[in-house]
Amino acid sequence: MPELDVCFDMGQCTRASLSASVIALSHAHMDHIGGLPYWFSQRYFQKIGAETHLPDTGQPPARGSVGKVVCHPELEAPLRAMLRAWEPLERQRTPSEIIPLAPEEEYQLKNNVTLRAIETRHTVPSLGFAVIERRSKLKEEFKDFPQERLRALRQAGTEITHPVEIPLVAYTGDTEPGEFLVRNEFAKAKIVIVECTFFEPEHRGRANTGKHIHVEDLVRLLHVWEAESVVIVHASRRTTIPYARERLQALCGEHLPRVHMLMDHRMNRQRYDAQVAASQALVAAREAATASRLAESAAANDATLVDESDVRDADESSG
Ligand SMILES: [Zn+2]
Ligand SMILES: [Zn+2]
Structure with a gap:
């Protein structure tokens, strides 16, 4: 629900879900959690909500630019272990925030x-x-x-x-x-x-x-x-x-x-398409705001910024 900045569960990571910064995870069956690592990764590499994150600082991104998952307290440790397991596989660390509730x-x-x-x-x-x-x-x-x-x-x-x-x-x-x-x-x-x-x-x-x-x-x-x-x-x-x-x-x-x-796509297809379009417009507006801030910052520091997403293919199909 983009208006409320929250998405319930993440079985598959859809484009529309990327504009929410919080996943409310009901439980950890695969059909509810399968898309979670990918969602963290896409939010990070597409710099969604990363208004305060400057890629050339070498610092971890500021709070607010990282996707958050709210979950049952018993899931906190296994979720951390799952996300840690991705690090040697991907040879990098995707920032994430786990909030037990x-x-x-x-x-x-x-x-x-x-x-x-x-x-x-x-x-x-x-x-x-x-x-x-x-x-x-x-x-x-x-x-x-x-x-x-x-x-x-x-x-x-x-x-x-x-x-x-x-x-x-x-x-x-x-x-x-x-x-x-x-x-x-x-x-x-x-x-x-x-x-x-x-x-x-x-x-x-x-x-x-x-x-x-x-x-x-x-x-x-x-x-x-x-x-x-x-x-x-x-x-x-x-x-x-x-x-x-x-x-x-x-x-x-x-x-x-x-x-x-x-x-029920016969009934909802139009509404779903409209929601995806609205969500992408929101992301584009945030990215434009980030880009202009980065440009200002680059001009101020007289530094060259390297955009990681240019190096890494952030397209959904890249796996
Ligand atoms: Zn279940
Ligand atoms: Zn289920």
Whole structure:
């Protein structure tokens, strides 16, 4: 989600994901983590977010230019080991930042927006996430007061507002259904991104064994979730999109208009293309800003800058 500077999981590194500086990692199964080393590498070599990084200083890049992954604390050490293993393979070190986040802890994404970790139940340590915006809301007792009276009260030191939490997006990650999925962060979120792996009635048992959500669980959750949009991810490869769509149509009833499948390209292709274009424009604008800063700096130091990305092919296809 480029607007929130966060991307949920990194099974494959897509172009659109590069503009986010934070990966919220739900768990470390390969389909959620496979693209992570490549994402770190692409962000670094394309100098995305590297406004403060001057390649000729020989210094490690400044904080803020390095991709960050927020993860379950139990994943911190194995993630470090995985990234270390790349160093002798690539014969270089790609900067990365690993931020362990225990259940109920929060990581600040923006001024008044945080990412909260919510413990879920999968076959390995796992987290769901909620992006929470904090606003101050006028207290109920002052609701009908005219502006000038409110101003006078505020000047007299009266607390006329109270803080409220607005869950913008909630993401389940892979999990079995549980009480954590009806918490306020999920019930009140504007958008819920939900794994729904199994759609066939006969795959109930597989869902239980693999600790995944079955479409019948999803239907129950739809009654609780008030979200404008519920976005389904993670459908099993065995399930075709038309079949999944058919099952949703049969089961979701009045909730159907709110339910979308992320991988439904027939419905989403245009939106996806627009998102990639917007994300690339954002990256290009940042790069232009970086280039002009580098040019200023070069002029100031009368130094020649060597752009590492000219030497190294940073194209996605280079592996
Ligand atoms: Zn999994
Ligand atoms: Zn998975």
